[in-house]
């Protein structure tokens with residue numbers, strides 16, 4: 001089921017939670033709404049659900065919500081055929097896992113309600129999918145947080161919703177369980193191909209799970225793209241900064257050289273103030289400066305965890321420490337340790353002409 005949002009805005013009294021936005025979600029797509037706290041993600045999700053009404057816009061451009069061809073703008077939440085999973089959408093504590101998952105089916109009007117045998121078969125099929133069939137008789141209190149969220153998901157899918165909405169579904173779980181559940185949701189989605197929209201403020205979660213990510217800030221959509229395009233071609237500074245760690249190199253350009261204290265970098269830019277941005281993997285470390293680049297730094301922390309080594313760098317010319325990620329081989333070759341003095345060499349850098357848009361292509365340095 002595709003979803004189309006036209007001119008959907010929202011005010012709460014004088015607070016503008018959402019500027020009028022347009023959004024097309026394709027059938028079978030898994031779309032993440034990503035943004036900092038207060039950016040309007042939950043408001044947008046609640047409007048899709050029918051838990052909140054969009055502002056009534058002028059008659060020429062009315063707000064509309066379509067599920068496929070069906071205009072659901074004025075359809076009550078209970079008739080929108082939606083499944084929900086919320087961070088704290090507690091299961092019914094006095095009901096077994098089986099009864100929780102069966103709940104939505106057992107309360108259907110008699111004429112559309114499946115028979116008891118069909119309900120049983122469907123619940124067990126779902127429990128198998130979420131790998132909990134052996135716990136059907138347990139009560140929620142006897143399950144881990146991750147298992148409870150899997151039951152919530154099975155419960156949401158039981159009524160075969162047209163659209164599945166998830167609001168920070170893994171927000172309350174610890175990092176490892178979160179990651180497991182993400183992979184598992186991705187697989188389930190591929191298997192069942194439902195259309196779903198989920199809210200998160202976790203970049204990694206959005207990039208790993210989504211077919212496309214909607215990046216939001218301050219009630220506006222900043223960019224809608226696949227994770228890869230978002231990361232490689234952010235449309236503005238906000239998206240670039242929000243999607244990963246960023247190092248700043250601020251200074252004055254004069255005659256093709258950017259200077260900042262005793263730091264210097266040759267750049268092909270007109271004279272004036274600049275703020276260049278670098279991702280941690282774009283910072284190379286070396287024992288020596290060169291003719292084009294003199295960026296002296298001191299190592300202040302090293303964490304050789306995982307596939308790469310994270311190195312924190314400080315310098316008098318830096319307002320905020322830099323973060324570099326280097327390979328283990330370089331870590332050993334440079335004998336990196338606290339207090340070591342080195343030189344940073346940007347592999348490439350990025351620059352946004354202003355807050356509005358305008359990505360200038362990344363520059364190899």
Ligand SMILES: Nc1ncnc2c1ncn2[C@@H]1O[C@H](COP(=O)(O)OP(=O)(O)OP(=O)(O)O)[C@@H](O)[C@H]1O
Nearest residue numbers: 012015017035036037038039040041042043044201
């Ligand atoms: N019921 C409400 N009454 C008044 N203001 C609200 C209400 N709901 C949301 N807001 C305001 O609307 C803005 C957007 O809130 P929303 O919850 O959609 O953001 P969010 O991106 O989901 O944030 P978070 O990640 O913190 O949940 C915020 O400024 C918030 O304070």
